Amino acid sequence: MISKILIANRGEIALRVLRACKELGIATVAVHSTADADAMHVRLADESVCIGPAPSRDSYLNIHQIVAACEITGADAVHPGYGFLSENAKFADILEAHGITFIGPTAEHIRLMGDKITAKQTAVELGIPVVPGSDGEVTSENVLETARKIGFPVLIKATAGGGGRGMKVAKTEDDLQEAFDTARSEAAAAFGNPAVYMEKYLGKPRHIEVQVVGDGEGNAIHLGERDCSLQRRHQKVWEEANSPALNVEQRMKIGQICADAMKKMKYRGAGTVEFLYENGEFYFIEMNTRLQVEHPITEAITNIDLVHEQIRVASGAGLSVTQDEITFSGHAIECRINAEDPRTFVPSPGTITHFHAPGGLGVRVDSGAYAGYKIPPYYDSLIGKLIVHGRTRVECMMRLRRVLDEFVVDGVKTTLPLFQDLVSNQDIANGDYDIHWLEHYLAHHKAH
The missing domain is CATH 3.30.470.20 (ATP-grasp fold, B domain)
Structure with missing residues (x-):
């Protein structure tokens, strides 16, 4: 059984996880940035560790600091909440290598579902209905042919995307090239990866x-x-x-x-x-x-x-x-x-x-x-x-x-x-x- 959980998050979700731990009789460790020193979950946890300055990349996204906090406090599990490192396969791998339980799926499943294209292919294999779309990445060579096959309007999306960035709608063939180019450059700027795929655009889903x-x-x-x-x-x-x-x-x-x-x-x-x-x-x-x-x-x-x-x-x-x-x-x-x-x-x-x-x-x-x-x-x-x-x-x-x-x-x-x-x-x-x-x-x- 798990005896002590480190909560690698902040705000309402950290408090939510803390409450569940208390009900299960499991000891808790709150981690926090300097900006969150008087947060409610920090006040209520059994132990707390400051893991860095205010910016998330220096604190809540700092894997090294979180693992160090586990080792200092003897936490044998980490609950990542949502956001931050919750869908970071590398984080799950590193915890496993240190003998710490990641309260979430396997790193393999995080990777599989984290990439939009492989997630869709996996869904098809598992019998989950999917939006009609490209079989993989769309390139300038096959963009028109793919769009005609799917049927306009189409949606061009960044494969590494999220939060609506790198997404463009092409309603007709005339809009296609511009939508394709814009989506690719937005994807490259936001995610460092210009790859895009295409789906049927649903009007009022x-x-x-x-x-x-x-x-x-x-x-x-x-x-x-x-x-x-x-x-x-x-x-x-x-x-x-x-x-x-x-x-x-x-x-x-x-x-x-x-x-x-x-x-x-x-x-x-x-x-x-x-x-x-x-x-x-x-x-x-x-x-x-x-x-x-x-x-x-x-x-x-x-x-x-x-x-x-x-x-x-x-x-x-x-x-x-x-x-x-x-x-x-x-x-x-x-x-x-x-x-x-x-x-x-x-x-x-x-x-x-x-x-x-x-x-x-x-x-x-x-x-x-x-x-x-x-x-x-x-x-x-x-x-x-x-x-x-x-x-x-x-x-x-x-x-x-x-x-x-x-x-x-x-x-x-x-x-x-x-x-x-x-x-x-x-x-x-x-x-x-x-x-x-x-x-x-x-x-x-x-x-x-």
């Missing part, structure tokens, strides 16, 4: 993802899906479980396809298989080999603690439940509360003067923020997640409306007012939105 957990021995389960279609610049803003667009039959079918794929792969740990969904069809886009920011809404509807499962699996204890023991109850929504101007989305670091988290039945706030906490300007602006659960989607929305009015964060600007607008919107109430909806909504409201 939803973003649906399936939560899976495997034990690494060929057993795997799915915990239903989440709808993450409300996005701004490819960043998720509001997530729901289950999706308002699917029925029970569709849910169980795509869930089972993903669970079966994980069994075949002998996947270990938690993972998320992401799809675009349009006209009743699912199209695989990528797999995240880590815990997702929005995992709490799945926990709310299944009553299963995903971090507990991650730790169980990593320690060789296997899954705590079988597929037929999982029941889905009610509806959950998560709002990502960022320290940003709700109109311009410019980050708003500074000191929180008042902080009051809402409460009541079916309300969860995952946040490391508190009154007097100074939000550093060096990291992601996420300061908290509001998770609301109800027996039905209508009850959940009514509860969310009440809770948003109770939530107080003063001293910095936050995105709370945006959610107050969204919760009263008729399209949202009807569950009628796609991945472009929020961008259009924000553009329209900026104009007025």
